[in-house]
Amino acid sequence: MKVIYTDSLVIGGGMAGLRVAIASMERGYDTIVLSLVPAKRSHSAAAQGGMQASLAASVKGEGDNEDVHFEDTVKGSDWGCDQQVARMFVNTSPKAIRQLATWGVPWSRVRKGDRQVVINNKRVTITEKNECHGLITARDFGGTKKWRTCYTSDGTGHTMLYAMGNRAVELGIQVHERKEAIALIHDDGVCHGAIVRDLITGELIAYVSKATTIATGGYGRIYSVSTNAVISEGIGTAIALETGIACLGNMEAVQFHPTAIVPVGILMTEGCRGDGGLLRDKDGHRFMPDYEPDKKELASRDVVSRRMTEHMRKGKGVHSRYGDHLWLDITMLGREHIEKNLREVREICEYFLGIDPVKDYMPVRPTQHYSMGGIRTKPTGESPTLKGLFSAGEAACWDMHGFNRLGGNSVAETTVAGMIVGEYVADYCGQNSPSISTKLVEKFLKREQKKISDLLERDTGENPYEIRNEMQKIMMDKVGIFRNGPDLEKAVEELKVLNQRAKNIVVRNKISSSNPELVDAIRVGKMIKLAQCVAYGAMLRTESRGAHSREDFPERNDKEWLKKTLTYWRSEDDDLPEVEYEPLDISKMEMPPGSRGYGVDNTIPNPETEKRMAEIEEIKKAHPDADRFEIQQLLNPIDLPEKFKGKNERIGRGFK
């Protein structure tokens, strides 16, 4: 029995995982990171567009601050987010970006003087101020009032991930690569680490820790077409669910990005539209202003994706052998801009489509992109039900995105949550000593060992790839952008059957060491459980909120549905998750529910909303001299680790 002991075990070497590991290491705790692949190859590397932080250095960001960022984030979430967490996030994001600057990220900088940009299909000259020259600049992104998305050309995620990876090397943090956590070790409501499979030798190893953090990214690959990396299969999320104690939040909240290329589903960054790109239909017509005259192409992602789908349903899509699509047109940006700021886009067009975006339109359609749901945590990042288990990044439902996340808010979340949760992880390491018997470790090791040997010994049964492909198709066809009762019911039933079939998987390749088929066979049952959480949660939620859009319940129903979905998988024998709801308390909201400002507002209001509005007015009246920080503390008091409490300075405004 191989057992490795550490203080802080971090499962996942993407940005969220690395940042948590850095935090616990800096506080002096022994830290190990596990990753399926070398950390720098994690999916975080693929983020091209940028990171939101209200630095307000570019002239188009003037007037921006934490409050504006907060409003955008809450609106974007369709009031589904946790406002306390959203506050913690917006207040810390400027510090996160500035810290990354000291760690080496070559953020694109403000250049003083005139520059030409494309806004609403027109070339406009904007003038950057002399005093802002050399500060971190920002670009426009969907759903934001100000230009707030900081970037490094088109390689933001790559440069951020490399800076963190390098920092981890500097600190001597061990990253155990090609290792897969396949179960958590827990006892009596406390998590003690994980059972891990070495993907080269096949050996099972027990990692025993004080604190365990899951930062394994999203679960996009439960859908057949996704912008996510092929390793974004949600296994970390699934092993938390399989404890029967930890729960997942808002699994039905799945984001579709408007512009992935057809057919392969590779993302064309939102920067394309942020920088001025347009969407066109089969007649070359720019259709977004017809639907969203105000925000047009830069409406929130869920809105643009739905409008595109609506437009294609009207027969305006371009027909292709892979189904209908629309066009993304960035030709007006010109060669120089594309080759400098959107070079990755050009490369992808060249290699995967054989076209030149300087001259040609790109075939795009909405594609699965982001998992808002994940392991439910408290604001500290700890599971409310399983002690010692933490989660951060896309794997977590922390929850600042609610039912729709804004572009640029996710890489920002990985860093900010990594910083904040990392401090709480370190606190936990300091307060707890491991008290775990070898018997317990052995029990979990043997259980997992048996599952694998059963798999290898079975002679007849189901093909893991067929099962996976069926699951992905069900999710794509029946739990996609537009959802409805009958389809969701079918999906739930069909997934139940798949869940049973997955218990009888057989592999053709019988070796226990490095064996890709075995890896997939171990994963597929876990992925189906996640798919079931998504489909079942979607079926039960009879309203439309953010990315969850029900054709049979088009209105956002604040009266009955202002609550988070929590899913549990109590027993291995269950064939459906158990669902509970956690209310979102309006009486504590800094920003009570309102209209997002898209289309007609058909919200079913909650009577509490008006009460809270009046209360907020009262509080403001009672404190006529309070500044915006004091008001925020009165309306939405938050607790942050001491080192992140300070106010953020901005050029020309100081700390105001």
Add this chain to the structure above:
Amino acid sequence: MSDQEEKGRTLKISVLRFNPQVKGDMPRMQTYELTEAPGMTLFIALNDIRENIDPTLQFDFVCRAGICGSCAMVINGKPSLACRTLTSTFPDGEIKLLPLPGFELIGDLSINSGKFMQEMNERVESWIHDKNMNNVDLTRIEERMDPDVADEIYELERCVECGCCVAACGTKQMRPNFLGAVGLVRLARYALDPRDKRTDEEFYEIVGNDDGVFGCMTLLGCEDYCPKDLPLQTQIAYLRRKMAFVK
């Protein structure tokens, strides 16, 4: 699109098979035949083989979009990223795949380039060296940087640690400890960065030798195969001049 492509021609993909984890296994070439689909990349083709013909075939893909550097292999003699290689670019439909040389083999086309890159990162100390870094007040406005300098650093930071340059390097074949273009360009990246306070002498300690910049014979293999088109030649030349002045 020709009729031939409409129907889908037959591709012949030969792979060097070898699993060092299995006792007694010997390297051999194995050829798979499959029907080409429109827009098919090697990512799609290899997964097709694994799912439908041979589940034992090993290879690595992560982003499948040419971004993460996981899938470098030797494709018809050239080190390249498999995920962004369209099968249609091979007129006779015959494709020969070998694992990238110069790295520990995991099995078939899967190599442990992560381990090599980790060592490279440690060797060039691939991070900003600044004693004051930890004392920076994060609430204050960040230090300024010239926009052009930021862009130049980014140019060198686009490296995805894929290893193509290492596989293509004649010096590396002869000198196992040779740092390779990837390490040299990484060092150049930090030498360019005003935030890194290392002196030329300190950089010299790392690369001022025959396993470093003086070992490079400027045979250009690296730059020809770098999938991210990094200016490896200019950077190595620049580093060499800079280092030559130190001692």
